[in-house]
Amino acid sequence: MQHNAELMAKFSITWCLALASVAAIVSAQSVPQMDEDEWWGPPEQEIDTEQLQQKKSIRPFSITISQDEIDYLRKRLLNHRSFVPPLEDSNFEYGFNPDQLDVWAQYWANEYNFTRAEEVLNAYPQYKVNVQGLDMHFIWVKPQVPEGVTSVPLLLLHGWPSSVRAYHDSIPILTTPSDGLVFEVIVPSLPGFGFSDAAVRPGMGPVQMAVVLKNLMKALGHKKFYVQGEDWGAVIGRQLSTLYQDDILGFHSAQLTVLTNCVEVKTLLAGYIGSLQIDLHQFNRTASTDLAEETGYIHLQATKPDSVGVGLSDSPIGLCAWMLEKFSTWSRRDNRLLADGGLLNHFTRDQLLDNVMVYWLSNSMTSAMRIYAEYFSNAQRALGIEE
Ligand SMILES: *[C@@H]1O[C@H](CO)[C@@H](O)[C@H](O)[C@H]1NC(C)=O
Numbered sequence: 002m003q004h005n006a007e008l009m010a011k012f013s014i015t016w017c018l019a020l021a022s023v024a025a026i027v028s029a030q031s032v033p034q035m036d037e038d039e040w041w042g043p044p045e046q047e048i049d050t051e052q053l054q055q056k057k058s059i060r061p062f063s064i065t066i067s068q069d070e071i072d073y074l075r076k077r078l079l080n081h082r083s084f085v086p087p088l089e090d091s092n093f094e095y096g097f098n099p100d101q102l103d104v105w106a107q108y109w110a111n112e113y114n115f116t117r118a119e120e121v122l123n124a125y126p127q128y129k130v131n132v133q134g135l136d137m138h139f140i141w142v143k144p145q146v147p148e149g150v151t152s153v154p155l156l157l158l159h160g161w162p163s164s165v166r167a168y169h170d171s172i173p174i175l176t177t178p179s180d181g182l183v184f185e186v187i188v189p190s191l192p193g194f195g196f197s198d199a200a201v202r203p204g205m206g207p208v209q210m211a212v213v214l215k216n217l218m219k220a221l222g223h224k225k226f227y228v229q230g231e232d233w234g235a236v237i238g239r240q241l242s243t244l245y246q247d248d249i250l251g252f253h254s255a256q257l258t259v260l261t262n263c264v265e266v267k268t269l270l271a272g273y274i275g276s277l278q279i280d281l282h283q284f285n286r287t288a289s290t291d292l293a294e295e296t297g298y299i300h301l302q303a304t305k306p307d308s309v310g311v312g313l314s315d316s317p318i319g320l321c322a323w324m325l326e327k328f329s330t331w332s333r334r335d336n337r338l339l340a341d342g343g344l345l346n347h348f349t350r351d352q353l354l355d356n357v358m359v360y361w362l363s364n365s366m367t368s369a370m371r372i373y374a375e376y377f378s379n380a381q382r383a384l385g386i387e388e
């Protein structure tokens with residue numbers, strides 16, 4: 002049975018690929034024309050012209066963690082309802098292990114140093130500038146450029162559930178000249194993530210974010226630039242490179258994904274028959290047999306982000322569990338079998354909590370999750386950019 006199913010699946014995939022290639026040749030997909038002035042903020046007439054002019058200038062920004070905020074967070078962490086005990090002999094197979102969660106709540110409330118966190122989050126110069134109605138937050142580090150060294154602009158894009166914090170450790174390396182080259186780095190919070198404004202109306206998917214980021218770079222004086230992206234940042238980087246082929250000087254992707262009809266069929270089938278993906282990708286860190294088990298969050302976040310967001314935005318420890326479970330399994334799938342999820346084999350507690358803090362302080366989990374809904378929307382698919 003298994004064998005037959007596999008053969009049939011392979012057969013359908015072969016056909017699907019063949020049809021898709023023919024369709025691609027016949028339709029010769031063109032690059033969609035995007036409205037580069039599309040407005041995503043509150044209606045323009047509601048904003049004072051003077052205020053808007055001021056918002057369009059590049060303003061220094063820093064993150065503050067007030068004592069009120071710290072007190073409230075501590076109170077919430079130390080007064081959570083008791084967790085439902087984990088099942089006997091289970092570790093992270095059912096999700097974040099509740100016994101471990103107590104350790105994180107205690108650490109966050111009693112040992113995590115908020116002064117240090119504030120210093121770390123403000124380690125690099127940050128700014129805000131209004132682009133298409135949204136106040137965009139970004140780190141911007143201009144390097145020293147000695148004679149004979151060329152400086153090139155590089156846009157670094159994070160994803161979910163990460164943040165600009167993901168790039169902190171790379172910035173000093175990139176901004177130090179090497180082989181006659183140095184990078185000027187720009188690390189924005191994606192719209193709806195962290196300290197960047199969220200769109201106030203539906204439709205802000207990765208393609209629209211690509212346009213916003215292109216305009217952000219333009220505001221900083223860069224028409225042409227390099228891009229690196231992980232997770233959603235990789236999707237957006239790919240779309241930037243598709244939309245603006247003359248302006249993107251190079252694109253480095255930390256994750257190759259593409260969403261076409263054919264890929265969708267294959268992904269669905271691979272949920273049952275792992276070899277369909279393994280054959281193609283020779284990728285062994287997250288086996289595709291785990292696909293159905295490990296992608297439930299995508300379906301939830303793509304369909305009901307606002308419902309899921311209520312609990313996550315209201316409970317710091319709930320937010321921590323939802324986010325850190327991903328850092329555990331996505332670092333190594335066998336981490337599910339470890340009592341502590343293996344988190345500290347890859348990160349320090351502070352690194353992980355600093356990243357959770359970005360979402361908690363800015364109360365941005367709900368708006369951040371909406372990117373899933375917009376990406377899988379019919380409107381986004383109709384652009385045909387993935388083809
Ligand atoms: C917390 O961090 C600040 C800034 O890094 C440091 O000065 C202070 O000593 C730390 N507090 C403790 C209790 O470690």
Ligand SMILES: *[C@@H]1O[C@H](CO)[C@@H](O)[C@H](O)[C@H]1NC(C)=O
Pocket residue numbers: 285
């Ligand atoms: C993939 O991982 C499994 C389990 O960890 C291992 O037994 C297998 O040899 C790996 N395959 C490859 C191609 O690395």
